[in-house]
Amino acid sequence: MAIFRSHVLVCGGTGCTSSKSDLIRKRFEEKIKEVNLDKEVQVIGTGCFGLCEQGPIVIVYPEGSFYSRMTIDRVDEIVKEHLLKGRIVDKYLYKEKVTKEDLAEAEHKSLMDVEFYKKQKRVALRNCGVINPENIKEYIARDGYMALGKVLTEMKPNEVIDFIKASGIRGRGGAGFPTGMKWSFAAPNKADQKYIICNADEGDPGAFMDRSVLEGDPHAVLEAMAIAGYAIGATKGFIYVRAEYPIAVHRLHIAIDQARELGLLGKNIFDSGFDFDIETRLGAGAFVCGEETALMQSIEGKRGMSKIKPPFPANKGLWGKPSVINNVETLANIPQIINNGVDWFRSFGTAKSPGTKVFALGGKINNTGLVEVPMGTTLREVIYDIGGGCPNGKEFKAVQTGGPSGGCLTKEHLDTPIDYENLGAVGSMMGSGGMIVMDEDNCMVDIARFFLDFTVDESCGKCTPCRLGTKRMLEILERITEGKGTMEDLDELEELASSVKDSSLCGLGQTAPNPVLSTLRYFKDEYIAHVVDKKCPAKHCKSLLTFEINKDKCVGCTLCARNCPVKAIEGKVKNPHVINQDLCTKCGNCYNVCKFGAVEKN
Ligand SMILES: Cc1cc2nc3c(=O)[nH]c(=O)nc-3n(C[C@H](O)[C@H](O)[C@H](O)COP(=O)(O)O)c2cc1C
Ligand code: SF4
Ligand code: SF4
Ligand code: SF4
Ligand code: FES
Numbered sequence: 001m002a003i004f005r006s007h008v009l010v011c012g013g014t015g016c017t018s019s020k021s022d023l024i025r026k027r028f029e030e031k032i033k034e035v036n037l038d039k040e041v042q043v044i045g046t047g048c049f050g051l052c053e054q055g056p057i058v059i060v061y062p063e064g065s066f067y068s069r070m071t072i073d074r075v076d077e078i079v080k081e082h083l084l085k086g087r088i089v090d091k092y093l094y095k096e097k098v099t100k101e102d103l104a105e106a107e108h109k110s111l112m113d114v115e116f117y118k119k120q121k122r123v124a125l126r127n128c129g130v131i132n133p134e135n136i137k138e139y140i141a142r143d144g145y146m147a148l149g150k151v152l153t154e155m156k157p158n159e160v161i162d163f164i165k166a167s168g169i170r171g172r173g174g175a176g177f178p179t180g181m182k183w184s185f186a187a188p189n190k191a192d193q194k195y196i197i198c199n200a201d202e203g204d205p206g207a208f209m210d211r212s213v214l215e216g217d218p219h220a221v222l223e224a225m226a227i228a229g230y231a232i233g234a235t236k237g238f239i240y241v242r243a244e245y246p247i248a249v250h251r252l253h254i255a256i257d258q259a260r261e262l263g264l265l266g267k268n269i270f271d272s273g274f275d276f277d278i279e280t281r282l283g284a285g286a287f288v289c290g291e292e293t294a295l296m297q298s299i300e301g302k303r304g305m306s307k308i309k310p311p312f313p314a315n316k317g318l319w320g321k322p323s324v325i326n327n328v329e330t331l332a333n334i335p336q337i338i339n340n341g342v343d344w345f346r347s348f349g350t351a352k353s354p355g356t357k358v359f360a361l362g363g364k365i366n367n368t369g370l371v372e373v374p375m376g377t378t379l380r381e382v383i384y385d386i387g388g389g390c391p392n393g394k395e396f397k398a399v400q401t402g403g404p405s406g407g408c409l410t411k412e413h414l415d416t417p418i419d420y421e422n423l424g425a426v427g428s429m430m431g432s433g434g435m436i437v438m439d440e441d442n443c444m445v446d447i448a449r450f451f452l453d454f455t456v457d458e459s460c461g462k463c464t465p466c467r468l469g470t471k472r473m474l475e476i477l478e479r480i481t482e483g484k485g486t487m488e489d490l491d492e493l494e495e496l497a498s499s500v501k502d503s504s505l506c507g508l509g510q511t512a513p514n515p516v517l518s519t520l521r522y523f524k525d526e527y528i529a530h531v532v533d534k535k536c537p538a539k540h541c542k543s544l545l546t547f548e549i550n551k552d553k554c555v556g557c558t559l560c561a562r563n564c565p566v567k568a569i570e571g572k573v574k575n576p577h578v579i580n581q582d583l584c585t586k587c588g589n590c591y592n593v594c595k596f597g598a599v600e601k602n
Pocket of ligand 1: 171172174176177179182199200201288291325327328331432
């Protein structure tokens with residue numbers, strides 16, 4: 001095998017690919033060849049590094065130099081200076097997002113020195129940004145398929161289940177059900193066929209953890225599915241992945257082909273007599289299809305609608321056969337638990353929620369991206385130490401966890417250690433790992449409206465409380481944000497929320513009221529301000545705002561008037577301007593363009 005003195009890792013995750021990292025990689029390859037370094041320097045396309053907001057990202061080893069926001073134009077200089085002459089190009093290295101004065105000191109040369117990574121523990125993301133996901137040998141070089149080998153040659157199926165049970169791992173897809181227990185329900189069932197299903201539907205707005213694992217380390221999921229298959233006696237697996245994830249689908253197909261070629265999928269794996277093969281099924285991107293009974297209907301070629309449980313999938317799942325359905329991130333943990341042991345896995349996280357959790361950190365936060373932390377890490381650590389707090393000096397207001405099924409938490413909850421119980425106890429939930437940070441400019445009533453709008457769109461329509469109840473709730477929220485709400489509306493909203501929660505058939509309807517209930521619980525004063533004072537305290541809800549020009553600040557530059565789409569602004573050059581409130585549509589253009597802060601929102 002060729003040995004290279006340097007490796008150039010170019011991120012090939014969806015985020016970086018969308019900002020042309022594939023062309024950057026090509027340019028590196030061309031340029032390296034041009035300067036005759038292609039025998040010494042290898043270029044590798046990887047999965048996501050995590051700090052997507054700074055993408056496209058390029059890391060050069062052995063130094064670990066972390067080049068962020070790369071462009072094609074910068075490649076030639078990095079090849080000439082860094083790779084040819086050994087001089088790191090400081091000006092293109094990632095800089096911490098701190099005050100300008102500290103910038104010089106904050107320069108980093110190595111990836112692992114960066115604040116964003118310091119508190120992280122990468123287990124599910126262990127290989128993402130490290131290996132070429134399109135080359136099975138790179139996975140194998142990182143102990144890939146060792147766990148499958150160990151399980152098939154040294155362990156009985158029930159021993160595998162006991163091992164996973166002892167690790168205490170809980171499903172990362174939302175509900176946190178113990179994985180070993182789920183496998184143990186399916187194992188004793190007799191059937192001519194059983195199935196392992198990987199749930200890669202990932203429908204939560206803002207979530208992209210599962211996509212990143214599939215893009216960056218697809219073999220980990222295949223290996224885990226084969227292990228689960230052996231444990232419960234299944235010979236066939238399906239990966240249900242949404243069609244909007246073309247890079248993940250492409251890499252999964254490459255990975256499945258390569259694993260089959262090496263005999264790691266297919267007949268008689270490791271000469272153990274165990275057969276297991278995997279197919280993909282593409283979902284059309286309906287949120288409800290992430291719910292396990294709807295997902296199985298969809299695989300069967302039917303319309304994805306939830307069904308009553310029981311029967312549970314472990315007894316009667318896909319085509320009526322015993323099936324285990326696990327989330328991508330859950331599966332990505334499995335081979336490492338087998339390789340490293342139960343004590344290792346339990347050495348981080350909390351007693352009831354061992355291990356780590358991956359979060360897609362987004363919203364009003366400096367370092368948006370993918371973060372994996374030990375369970376028990378506090379929200380404050382994630383938001384401030386890793387995420388770098390809110391941008392532009394704005395004040396943190398709330399954090400939404402668990403997507404449309406979760407809730408909004410406040411400053412008072414910042415020291416809550418993250419695990420399933422703690423988040424549930426304060427009215428939110430872990431969910432699949434979306435974490436959206438909000439600052440003082442976010443209106444909490446509007447946030448509740450946003451999530452409910454999503455639920456109304458995504459409800460499968462099978463049961464009345466969810467189909468109609470969420471719609472009525474949305475109408476009330478819309479009225480409130482338009483300044484037309486009443487105090488009775490607030491009572492009705494609360495009442496409807498609890499009946500939708502209690503009487504819906506599946507998890508979608510049962511959790512849909514959570515964003516409303518949590519905002520009512522922690523931000524009731526904002527609801528009251530909308531209803532009673534007809535004001536939006538965050539100055540976000542357009543119907544409740546007026547745009548006015550402060551004549552003392554206005555210098556008469558005319559910019560606002562030129563940008564007003566309805567010609568509502570009048571004034572002469574170098575004279576204070578005035579807004580005609582009857583014409584103003586509250587589009588906010590004048591507010592955004594005025595360089596003198598003269599346009600005020602009231
Ligand atoms: C409306 C709804 C959407 C869901 N979407 C997902 C999803 O996108 N991915 C996922 O793994 N689980 C999702 N779940 C949870 C799954 O139904 C199921 O519990 C999970 O895939 C089991 O895997 P785990 O035990 O490894 O977490 C969803 C549940 C509901 C009610
Ligand atoms: S709760 Fe909503 S999504 Fe679930 S079955 Fe009923 S209508 Fe469909
Ligand atoms: S853009 Fe600002 S400063 Fe210029 S005219 Fe309008 S309000 Fe006055
Ligand atoms: S908010 Fe929009 S419509 Fe109103 S004055 Fe400003 S630019 Fe014109
Ligand atoms: S996609 Fe490149 S860092 Fe996430």
